Amino acid sequence: MPTPTKGPRLGGGPAHERLMLANLAAALFEHKRITTTVTKAKRLKPYAERLVTFAKRGDLSSRRRVLGLISDKGIVHELFTDIAGAVANRDGGYTRITKIGNRKGDNAPMAVIELVLEPVSPKQAVVAEAAAAAKRDAEKAAPAAEEAAPVAEEEVVETETAETEAVETEAPEAEAAETEEAPVAEEKK
Numbered sequence: 001m002p003t004p005t006k007g008p009r010l011g012g013g014p015a016h017e018r019l020m021l022a023n024l025a026a027a028l029f030e031h032k033r034i035t036t037t038v039t040k041a042k043r044l045k046p047y048a049e050r051l052v053t054f055a056k057r058g059d060l061s062s063r064r065r066v067l068g069l070i071s072d073k074g075i076v077h078e079l080f081t082d083i084a085g086a087v088a089n090r091d092g093g094y095t096r097i098t099k100i101g102n103r104k105g106d107n108a109p110m111a112v113i114e115l116v117l118e119p120v121s122p123k124q125a126v127v128a129e130a131a132a133a134a135k136r137d138a139e140k141a142a143p144a145a146e147e148a149a150p151v152a153e154e155e156v157v158e159t160e161t162a163e164t165e166a167v168e169t170e171a172p173e174a175e176a177a178e179t180e181e182a183p184v185a186e187e188k189k
Contacts, residue, residue: 010040021047026070028095029079033114041097041113048113052094055084086117 009017024044027034029051036044051069054062058080066076087094098112 005043010043022069022071024048025051026072026075028113028115029070029075029083030072032117033112035100035110035112037103038097038099038109038111041111044113045095045097049092049094051079052083052087052115055079056088058084083115083117087115089120090116 011017011020020040021044024034024036024040025048028044028048051066054066063076063080066079067073070076070079094116096114096116098114100110100112102108103110
């Protein structure tokens with residue numbers, strides 16, 4: 001359980017604060033995005049993300065824990081079916097806070113807190129797959145490298161002889177190209 005925050009509570013007492021956070025979380029799950037003060041949004045973020053983590057587990061115990069905090073069964077059902085399915089591949093960061101300026105009446109700093117339901121970026125998924133594939137290939141290559149060591153030496157000898165033959169045939173052509181380019185370079189100076 002996280003340590004209680006220091007300083008004044010959002011509402012009057014701790015019970016009122018718990019009720020406010022539960023209501024804010026219910027509104028967030030129902031509407032997918034809400035506008036509130038920056039302070040309330042910052043306090044709501046870990047609370048809502050914890051509930052989404054329970055929803056990703058999906059077992060009966062988790063559903064009962066969430067129902068103990070949010071009393072609307074329809075919102076809890078939507079959390080466990082729609083939202084948990086949308087963030088199944090995400091390892092955290094289920095909410096996003098965006099500051100939008102101050103409120104007109106009392107000049108309170110306002111923010112929009114919303115659920116991040118987009119899939120994880122394809123680049124991150126590709127990098128994760130590439131890392132896993134490289135690890136598998138390294139594990140497969142370790143035993144294969146021991147068996148292929150004598151064969152590799154023979155291939156190196158064959159490639160060295162082929163390279164020396166290619167260099168010998170290209171050498172006269174390269175000298176002729178150098179002599180043609182030299183007078184052109186002197187004229188430009």
